[in-house]
């Protein structure tokens with residue numbers, strides 16, 4: 001039976017990408033596996049260069065002073081790496097959920113952090129608006145999509161200071177003016193590839209402004225100078241990410257996938273709004289196109305609904321423990337057909353109940 005994978009991360013990848021990635025494990029270059037060749041060999045250096053170039057090309061950031069890196073340690077390592085490389089006195093953070101909160105906690109180890117606004121008062125079910133960003137701070141940090149709560153920033157401030165954004169769960173999903181950001185980071189496993197690498201896109205001229213000594217592995221400038229090969233890169237994660245970026249380019253890039261993502265979001269949210277058995281979690285104007293969070297209005301139907309979900313081949317629908325209920329993650333590789341299957345189950349429940 002066809003599986004419909006709504007997992008929040010690691011998550012669904014295009015079938016053609018999984019096929020090519022698995023073939024490369026057996027034979028990547030003249031009978032050698034991708035996993036057993038030198039990362040310094042020409043075939044792999046070409047993979048790394050292509051992945052870096054595709055990331056900048058898809059974001060529309062070629063020739064604009066940005067560099068793309070594929071680093072390790074997940075988005076979580078970026079929480080401290082950003083602070084180490086950019087925090088001199090004080091930085092402003094927008095607190096929109098668990099991941100922002102963790103980013104704040106790590107940066108606080110080094111210096112002073114000011115929360116420009118927070119939606120913690122309502123269990124992060126909305127995005128704060130109308131806050132000020134002090135112009136004498138080192139940088140402003142925000143999280144574009146809150147994977148756990150299902151909220152998404154629809155607008156970004158015109159920041160007077162460098163703007164850093166954790167785009168782990170919605171990068172490459174919608175068109176934005178990416179040149180508004182000075183540093184973007186994203187763990188691969190939400191919308192780009194397998195776990196094990198994190199994309200960092202950084203405007204080179206914002207670096208080198210702090211007085212502290214930065215350990216080499218934590219220093220963006222070191223990674224840039226070594227072409228993202230300062231140490232052995234996670235070859236499989238980078239290769240598979242490259243395949244996904246290529247898949248996206250062939251589909252027509254971000255503008256094409258955004259149309260699909262909007263259709264999927266519209267389909268699920270209209271069911272959540274029209275079906276009296278379900279209730280959305282996040283504030284309507286801030287709803288994420290990537291992660292739709294919702295609960296049942298009648299908990300007595302839990303078992304019936306979950307059995308129906310399972311029987312339909314739907315995987316990964318459980319909400320995060322801090323929100324409860326359900327979360328339908330609809331990343332780029334999830335098809336409209338899969339969302340249709342979930343919506344059919346939801347309306348079938350209404351007919352039965």
Ligand SMILES: *Cc1c(COP(=O)(O)O)cnc(C)c1O
Nearest residue numbers: 074075076099147166168169187
């Ligand atoms: C998943 C996620 C993270 C954490 O990523 P890791 O790669 O596991 O460290 C950080 N930020 C956001 C927005 C996420 O969705």
